[in-house]
Amino acid sequence: MTNDHSTVTGADLICWGHRPGPQFPDLLSRANAARDQGLGLLRIRQMLEADLPPPPPEPLALRAADAIPLHVSIRAEDANEQENVDKVIATMAEVLKTPTVEAGAVMPDACPAGPLGTIPVGGVVAARNAIHPGMHSADICCSVMITDLGHVDPKAALDAAQAITHFGNGGRDEGNRLAVAPDLMDEFRANSFLNGKRMLHAAQAHMGTQGDGNHFLFIGRSRATGRVAMVTHHGSRGPGSLLYKGGMEVAERFRKALSPETLNQNAWIPADSAEGRGYWEALQVIRRWTKANHNALHQAVVEQLHADPGERFWNEHNFVFRRGDLYYHGKGATPAWREYAEDATGLTLIPLNMAEPVLVVRGRDAGHALGFSPHGAGRNYSRSEHRRRMGAVTPAQMLAAETAGLDIRFHAGAIDASELPSSYKRARAVTDQIRDYGLADVVDFIDPYGCIMAGEIASHWRGMRARR
CATH class of the missing domain: 3.90.1860.10 (tRNA-splicing ligase RtcB)
Structure with missing residues (x-):
């Protein structure tokens, strides 16, 4: 709840919707200068509304299954390879639900590299305005x-x-x-x-x-x-x-x-x-x-x-x-x-x-x-x-x-x-x-x-x- 004392505090700013950060000292200085001039808290709050941070964006939803194309350049020679290919395609299907992803591909040497939804070895993912560290792995630039x-x-x-x-x-x-x-x-x-x-x-x-x-x-x-x-x-x-x-x-x-x-x-x-x-x-x-x-x-x-x-x-x-x-x-x-x-x-x-x-x-x-x-x-x-x-x-x-x-x-x-x-x-x-x-x-x-x-x-x- 906003205080009724003479000094505007950080708690007031947070209550009004401001986020703590490097801008806080300036906001407090302006608010208390206005307070010293006799402005009430409601007027000060209105004065600082222009400095409110934008509302957080709506969370990006996962893409629907099969919404993103997967280009497959691999074929199985035997049952072991077929099981491997099936796992690769299943994990890539989960990867391609990531909201930034525009396309995916798998190479002839593809094999799983972690839990379901982890890009496989031999996997390629094209993303828009996004760098995914998990998709180049800890062995960067191997x-x-x-x-x-x-x-x-x-x-x-x-x-x-x-x-x-x-x-x-x-x-x-x-x-x-x-x-x-x-x-x-x-x-x-x-x-x-x-x-x-x-x-x-x-x-x-x-x-x-x-x-x-x-x-x-x-x-x-x-x-x-x-x-x-x-x-x-x-x-x-x-x-x-x-x-x-x-x-x-x-x-x-x-x-x-x-x-x-x-x-x-x-x-x-x-x-x-x-x-x-x-x-x-x-x-x-x-x-x-x-x-x-x-x-x-x-x-x-x-x-x-x-x-x-x-x-x-x-x-x-x-x-x-x-x-x-x-x-x-x-x-x-x-x-x-x-x-x-x-x-x-x-x-x-x-x-x-x-x-x-x-x-x-x-x-x-x-x-x-x-x-x-x-x-x-x-x-x-x-x-x-x-x-x-x-x-x-x-x-x-x-x-x-x-x-x-x-x-x-x-x-x-x-x-x-x-x-x-x-x-x-x-x-x-x-x-x-x-x-x-x-x-x-x-x-x-x-x-x-x-x-x-x-x-x-x-x-x-x-x-x-x-x-x-």
């Missing part, structure tokens, strides 16, 4: 880079890479870090999403690191040139994970205000808001950091080998791309149009598995795929399900059977069975579907010599703790 190393010994290249790269949790020790350009660090400090102590430390300590899971360092030979090539696959590491966390917190505040019915994982930041502009620029800084992360490893290997390198290019597949007035979210999907970024070359990379070639492709910008192509082979079932299906076969036996003749190394020492070829979709089927759905043209194959992966990180770190 990407692949290739360097033509020339006519070098592939074993020497893999040896050099193994001595230089860093897999596993955390970053490099202080005496073993790779430099981050000072101007790039300045870009972190200039952005409110990136200017934190943990973020700045991660940006320095995680440079030249590759993480775990399906990230790898691959050495192979180009069929087109006969030259040896190095391919790396990893994302933005700690900096990207921290940005994702901050972005989801901001998106959740908007979700509660704008569309409480929207699933938490599909919350968004309005792109035209101050927060949206800041987050968009933060994504671009993280992209530059991730490219530098790849570059640092590639250049170190080139220098160790005294190689005469040729072409180097890269592309991301967990990111947000602006095209026209829409924001395209690719979760494990690769942009297939030439101008998606200033450094785009028109060529992109599609790894399949450690025993198969990395495809070098030229995207077709297919409208039915929203301009995207797949990022890899994808899975038909989870890591734990793959381990269950192994039965009595050991990881070492499976590795020997599936990668005969290849030099496969695990940085942590233990074999990660969930990354062996049998855990992924059949490579030939994915390649055929890329062709059949008109998503990209293969221009070269990088045939495998060997690769380095993180390995079974959990058991590795348990052993390290026990030894300590």
